[in-house]
Amino acid sequence: MDLELSEQQQQLQKAAIEFAQKELADDLIRRDRDQVFSAEGWKKCADFGALGLPVPAEYGGMGLGITDVIAVMEGLGYGARDHGLLFSINAHLWTNSLPILKFGTEEQKRKYLPGLSNGELIGANGASEPNSGSDIFSMRTHAERRGDTYVLNGTKTFVSNAPVANLFAVYATLDPKLGSMGITGFLVERDTPGLTVSRHLEKMGLRTSPMAELIFDNCVIPASNRLGREGRGVNVFESSMEWERGCILANYLGLMRRQLENCIAHVRNRKQFGQPIGKFQSIANKIVDMKVRLDACRPLVYRIGWLKEQGKSAMMEASVAKLFVSESLVSSCMDALQIYGGYGFMVEQGIERELRDALGSTLYSGTSEIQRNVIAKCLGI
Amino acid sequence: MENIKEDLRQYILDEFLPGESASNLKDDTPLRSSGILDSVATLKTVTFVEERYGIEVEAHEASVENFDTIEAIEALVKSKKG
Ligand SMILES: Cc1cc2nc3c(=O)[nH]c(=O)nc-3n(C[C@H](O)[C@H](O)[C@H](O)COP(=O)(O)OP(=O)(O)OC[C@H]3O[C@@H](n4cnc5c(N)ncnc54)[C@H](O)[C@@H]3O)c2cc1C
Numbered sequence: 226m227d228l229e230l231s232e233q234q235q236q237l238q239k240a241a242i243e244f245a246q247k248e249l250a251d252d253l254i255r256r257d258r259d260q261v262f263s264a265e266g267w268k269k270c271a272d273f274g275a276l277g278l279p280v281p282a283e284y285g286g287m288g289l290g291i292t293d294v295i296a297v298m299e300g301l302g303y304g305a306r307d308h309g310l311l312f313s314i315n316a317h318l319w320t321n322s323l324p325i326l327k328f329g330t331e332e333q334k335r336k337y338l339p340g341l342s343n344g345e346l347i348g349a350n351g352a353s354e355p356n357s358g359s360d361i362f363s364m365r366t367h368a369e370r371r372g373d374t375y376v377l378n379g380t381k382t383f384v385s386n387a388p389v390a391n392l393f394a395v396y397a398t399l400d401p402k403l404g405s406m407g408i409t410g411f412l413v414e415r416d417t418p419g420l421t422v423s424r425h426l427e428k429m430g431l432r433t434s435p436m437a438e439l440i441f442d443n444c445v446i447p448a449s450n451r452l453g454r455e456g457r458g459v460n461v462f463e464s465s466m467e468w469e470r471g472c473i474l475a476n477y478l479g480l481m482r483r484q485l486e487n488c489i490a491h492v493r494n495r496k497q498f499g500q501p502i503g504k505f506q507s508i509a510n511k512i513v514d515m516k517v518r519l520d521a522c523r524p525l526v527y528r529i530g531w532l533k534e535q536g537k538s539a540m541m542e543a544s545v546a547k548l549f550v551s552e553s554l555v556s557s558c559m560d561a562l563q564i565y566g567g568y569g570f571m572v573e574q575g576i577e578r579e580l581r582d583a584l585g586s587t588l589y590s591g592t593s594e595i596q597r598n599v600i601a602k603c604l605g606i
Numbered sequence: 607m608e609n610i611k612e613d614l615r616q617y618i619l620d621e622f623l624p625g626e627s628a629s630n631l632k633d634d635t636p637l638r639s640s641g642i643l644d645s646v647a648t649l650k651t652v653t654f655v656e657e658r659y660g661i662e663v664e665a666h667e668a669s670v671e672n673f674d675t676i677e678a679i680e681a682l683v684k685s686k687k688g
Binding site for chain 1: 644
């Protein structure tokens with residue numbers, strides 16, 4: 226596996242950094258406090274191509290391979306402060322556009338992918354339910370086939386992007402007795418009668434990425450909006466999780482790199498007891514730990530891209546990366562906060578927001594405990 | 607067709623029992639009831655046999671009985687292939 230980015234990937238990453246630094250920096254402290262999603266930022270990301278990174282050009286995207294996507298995402302993570310917006314982009318890409326690309330019919334691809342790539346449509350994903358989180362395939366939202374339609378009933382919670390989304394990838398069971406063989410994916414448009422985007426959920430972090438519940442009350446959708454085969458929703462869901470677990474982490478490589486660089490600059494400049502605080506070994510050690518973590522994380526993320534580009538499964542590797550990178554990110558934020566002292570605790574500095582944002586990463590797309598379970602299972606334990 | 611059992615054994619060993627010796631995975635070793643195949647692993651196995659043997663398995667056919675042993679899965683595949 227080659228860890229060096231190709232010249233083209235370096236250029237893509239550089240462009241992403243410059244774009245994010247210039248275009249995605251507005252008014253973040255207020256928007257984070259007031260939980261405001263940036264529709265303008267979304268449009269700018271669409272114009273930059275970020276919303277169609279892996280989508281082939283024939284459906285309006287950039288048609289990049291996964292390693293290229295990871296390189297761009299790393300750049301966006303480095304340049305952008307608004308990690309809520311980046312989170313929304315990841316939810317949109319990996320749990321909506323990509324499942325359509327991989328499992329959708331030609332008609333579904335032509336109908337939705339161009340709009341999802343050019344920013345006209347925002348995608349979301351409804352899998353979690355009030356009583357089915359980690360045990361996701363025990364979901365109760367029910368889909369009943371009636372002629373040329375399916376009728377959906379149930380509630381989805383923690384749906385990222387829901388307040389602003391136009392298209393939902395939703396999972397429901399045809400019959401709970403069938404277990405995971407009953408789970409089926411569906412595409413539901415926002416204005417479908419019987420679908421209510423319910424209460425807005427206020428979060429600790431990623432506050433610029435809006436979240437809500439979905440209620441399906443005899444919501445009738447055409448059978449042509451089924452995503453993939455009946456009873457094969459697990460394949461759709463697992464595939465999107467594999468991509469999400471890999472690519473969302475690339476943003477965090479960028480964020481950790483920026484934090485490290487900022488911290489190095491700070492410990493060189495900030496003087497106490499007549500010398501730069503970096504000269505105190507306990508401070509230098511934190512910087513060293515940040516560096517070691519980042520260097521350990523990077524190959525784990527790029528390995529997912531490398532495996533998938535060779536058509537191999539990256540189930541265990543995606544879980545290894547998700548577990549290690551998300552926990553490393555939290556540690557990196559904690560170290561940065563301590564290194565900046567009281568200044569790190571101030572909202573203005575941005576580190577406290579990064580820490581709040583980071584804490585979500587050990588929960589979504591499967592908690593750290595669930596990643597450990599997946600890895601143990603893959604090891605045959 | 608003769609290799610169905612061996613294909614299945616190799617697939618299950620590679621995917622769900624890495625490091626296990628092939629001799630410990632017998633034709634009648636329980637897969638579902640022993641927990642070797644949980645529901646997600648069963649679905650993966652269903653997808654594997656569909657792709658490998660060009661058959662379609664319906665949701666209700668992925669029952670514990672049809673997927674509990676290598677020989678049961680082989681019987682299902684053979685009945686589908688006709
Ligand atoms: C920021 C954010 C965004 C999200 N976006 C979406 C979205 O867009 N769409 C969507 O469908 N969902 C979304 N989720 C939901 C997310 O997938 C769930 O929160 C997650 O799967 C955990 O489920 P839960 O919250 O119900 O916790 P629970 O499953 O109740 O878990 C509670 C605790 O028990 C532990 N636990 C549970 N089972 C086991 C086990 N078998 N072994 C060991 N420990 C276990 C968990 O690790 C956790 O620590 C989002 C969540 C967050 C935080």
